[in-house]
Amino acid sequence: MKTVIRTKLKHIFVVAAFVGILSAGIYIFNTVSEAYTEQSGTVTSISGGAVNVRSGAGTTFEKVAAAPFGQAVTVIDETTASDGYKWYNIKYNSVTGTITGWMRSDYILITPVSGDPSTDADFEAYLNAQGFPESYRVYLRDLHAKHPNWVFRAQNTGLDWNTVINEESKLGTNLVSSSSPSSWKSTQDGAYNWDTGKWIGMDTSNWVAASEGIVKYFMDPRNFLVDGSSILQFESLSFANTQNKTGIANILSGSFMATDNYYRIFYEAGFDNNISPYHLASRSLQEVGYNGSGSSSGTYSGYEGFYNFFNIGSTPNADGSGALVNGLIRAKKEGWTSPELSIKGGAKFVGNNYIYKGQNTLYYQKFNVVYSGGYGLYRHQYMTNIQAPTSESTKMKKAYTDFNASAITFIIPVYKNMPDIAAEKPTKDGSPNNVLASLVVDGYSLTPYFEKFTEDYSLIVPSDVNSVQIGATAVATSGASIKGVGVKELQPGENKIDIQCTAENGDVRNYTITIIRTVEEINPGAEGENDPDGEDDTADNFVIESNYKIDEFISGIEPGTSSEQLILNIKVAGYNVKVTDSSNAIKTGKIMTGDSVQIYKDNVLVKEYPVVIYGDVTGDGNIDSLDLLYIKRHTLNIKALSGIYVNAADTNKSNDGIINGLDLLYIKRHVLDIKKIVQ
Template identity: 40%
Template sequence: MSNSKHVKWSNLLSILLILCVMSICLFTKGNTVYALSTGKVTAISLNVRSKASATSASTDTSSSSSTFLKRYGYVKATSLNVRSSPSVSAPIVTKLPNKKYVLVLGQTAKSGTVWYKISAQVNGKTVKGYVSKEYIVLYATTTDKTAYNLATVNNSTLTAYKTANTYDTKRAALKLSQQVIVLGNLTVKGIPWSYIYAVVNGKGISGYVKASYLTKVTATIGNKESKTAVTTKTASAKKIAATMASNVEKLKKGTTVKIRGALTVLGKKWYKCDFYISGAIHTGYILTSCVEIPDDAAFLEELSKFPASYQNPIKELHEKYPKWHFARIHTELDWNTVIENESKIGRNVIQSNQPKGGSAGTYSAPFSYLSTEAGAYDWATDKFKVYDGSNWYCANSSVIAHYMDPRNALTKEGIWQFESLAYDSRQKKEVVQSILSNTFMKSSYSVKDKTTGKIVSDEYKDTFMEAGHINGVSPYFLAIRAKQELGLNGSGSVSGTYPGYTGYYNYFNIGAFDSSSGQAIANGLKYARSGTTYQRPWTNPYKAIVGGAGYIAAGYIKRGQNTLYTQKFNVVSSPFYSHQYMSNVQAPASESKSTHNSYFNMGIAEDTFVFYIPVYKNMPSSPCKLPASKGNPNSYLKNITIKHGTVTLPLTPTFDYRTKTYTMAVDHSVSQVKISAAPISTYAQVIDGTGTVNLPAGKTTTVSVVCKAGNGSKTTYTVKISRKA
């Protein structure tokens, strides 16, 4: 072929090729026609792949892809075609409406168009495909620091991510109740997220967590007061009331601050304080233990005698009631020794209806408050021993520790159990009347004396005042004690008509030692009828009140047991732990609350009072807490029965609830057994291991029978059954 012909044919072929390409590249997208556009490669080297994948062979010069983190987004088109592959000519899988949520799984660039591979829910089914990037709006997964709030984790574990995206890198695992600082908030696909700062394994991290797993904690307060104070040590002034918060400033010891308010955050007490830095006023939150409000030297001297763990609550009381005085009782007793002795069976009891099928409540302690020591509880029968009345049981040592820890009572309601019970001439008849105002003793009494036959009458308030004066005892205390012992409507102890003891009275239930047969009143009236000390026999209210006050003074107050607390817990008079007025472990707290109500109703609470507060050696660093309220603790089984048909097969050893492992050998003919078990406690249940069990020949089958107690604890019994080959 000649050169001219070759050129002509070449030109013709070129024209035909261009026409073919144009015909192929003219296509429709929706109702819009698109024409092929051209461009040039700007990279030094460009991989051209056979498919829309970074791992495909490099053959297709019109496509490219890169790594993409899964993200949520939504459609921004009236109707969006989802195609089976990243091409406008690919089949349409489905159509998505405007604002439809999608999960973007990847990103591909092909023929100049960037495609998202997406997943979406359509008619209850998951559909995947490709859409043009320009029609998808990705949710923002990061935010600026626009907040600074305290929160705690409310889930057992909480994952913090690099961004607000569960497909992103995990930064840390946060624990239940862990504190975090919330730095910002955002919403992704309708789900709130928080940008947080936390300390994990001693290191600070920031990340994103789902906001529903955080509980906001109030850690700021408005200006409520203005008191001048000084720092007692180097103090960190925090941005909010949290130790993990950023410092506004570190203040030196002796820095003057202005207290603008006080708040308690997660058990820690803080002052909001103003202070000067370089001539400008700044505000920060300082732990109350680092700040002192200047006061008279006498109070500072009193305070200095108490351990640090006592000082903050005492300072708070002093701020509100500056006339109050606080005296330390140096018991010199070891705390652990005290609790061990007060935990002796029968020494401290608490009221509960639970052992007899009742519920926990205000006057009914949960199972977890009761002692399970030998003598107080029988694990084999699930029986708690009654020690007083019909529903008083031994309190366990953690409950005793809580009520004995003086730091738990350093409140305006609890402090009165440390009030001095000695007589004071400033005490008023009107206060006694206020104490008695809602009881049967609110007015007067008038009875015929059993011995003299004369009518004895007087106002109750006058008799209590006289009883206090004569015996050196606070009449307030006497009135409260009678109210506590007799109730609002009185009892058979003061009716004068109790069978067998007509005409006798006992206003303080002295000698009224209760028992399961319920003879407390009779025992108390027997004491009132016998003997000649303390104006006995008590044949009228006057002699019972004045004489009973003399008994209390001689037996307790003059022995050094001159507070509600030390009358219940004898830690001041040898022999210790005996000669205790009552066995109810909650009595000092209960009587203290009654005293508080009476004093505050009368408006005398701000008068001068002296409180004698015990201190022990080797006390815990923080106040003892009550145990969590839980159900019955018994997770033992009463029996395990294994049958082959109607034949009961013997266990080795013989079943005992304390033995957890058993064996059994059976003949080859026994291919199957049925296992049943019963718990000791009606509150427990067998949750695993019972039913029909197949026994492979020549092998040992291990069965675990699990019993779960009412409080959630579990006991596992193991039975190994060997079948002959």
């Protein structure tokens, strides 16, 4: 007979030693055999989903279970199946009991044991296979050198980093303590009252919405791939055979739960539900505190004899009250009439609602980027405190008597389009209030009217005004400073004046006032006016083919149209078309009010049509604030328009020769991109 001896690395075949004794025609062989060396491993998959466990080595065998991603397993045997793949015989604990079966070896990541001769090249190859970005590797290499027994697994979420941050930054999704630095606190709508300078409580006044900057910091895995407790937020929360009551005792040390009975309860709750008892102990401690709370005392008035060690269902009412009572209502409904029933019932809740759904790390329970069921990604999150994963990690570290040498598996998320450098922790403090309460120019009205979040304004002053007085006040009565106010000299034409409001924390908001000081009017129609020159338009008969409107003048031309485009769009059979400017020179470039379209027959001018672009009152081809000024001066009888420029100013196309506030409004809406003037 031939005995197969298996070790961790390969099959070793021991050839039977032939004794060479011939007795009664029978050959007798002695054999030497050796038991399989068990190994620890973790279930892995490219998709991050569960992997089938079968009754035999091969896909043709019956499925007996589906091991979740990150499940810790013990490999008790191995063989090469008929499909050519190596298969592992595994066992692990689940909620239904101990599962034993077979799984293909490439779905199990073997945990290296102390002393394994893994080289730097091996580790680099492993990082490549896992798909870790280079920006992660600088941290992982350092950790691997210090902790060769640690296993790092990448989970590619398939999610865009910027999308994730945008979703997790939505109001109320993540909270920070109201005593946090101001740069940790959001100023988005509903999070901060700019009029009072105070943050709005989300879960009582002690918790406020987290800023996008601090969300980036706590969500960036690279910030926690360090030699310390915070990396434990990526530890797999499945039960592992290496976990024991001693580790639980270390976590609960100094708390009201530091007794053998609680150590037993947490261990059994973890074992029975295939959840890390270290996680259960630290989570409970996080929820009820070292001295316990009303939810764990069993003596809360009206709910005596009921316990909720995980604060399950302890959501606050709309006014921020009632969280504790709501949790005890849940405890009463579940029948948690003892600490043991509460802890074991709570463990089942955590398993069914989070760990078995793929949220099997502290990180994933806080930031749901893996479970799309229920309300979807970013919604099914155990806690709102953005610091909870790092805080609980500190408690979990106490479980390890030899943290540096322990064999721990970490499941680390990877996102698409991440920046090359890890997000920095915001550090600025002080009030962020940098809005103005008022902004005035003495003697004039701003357009539009002042509003603290509107940052751009304009006004027009006469040509004889060479300075203005600007004043402003800040909403923040202390800590904010204002620059750019006082007397400002004005040059003819456009003047841009910046007023800056700087908050106590250094954030700057810039307001701009554009002041147009009018210049001595040069009437654009006074000389060389492009009225028809009296040529006899009956000298010849012709037909103009064009989409433009042609009467006494030609209109319907969009601003920015070139002379070349204009000529191409006007067809006069048997005639030549030319475009000239106001000085009668051949026109090139952009068409503007005051240009002319001329019709020639045998080099004889037979008809001329002035060009009108509604709103281009100055004749420069643009519709802007200077045109506003020309119309305003016309309506105030400061300087009248004449000729074709009156037609250009008639933006509402009343064709009555009267220019009024309605025409002014049409240009203002055009300039502000509210509604364009129809040509």
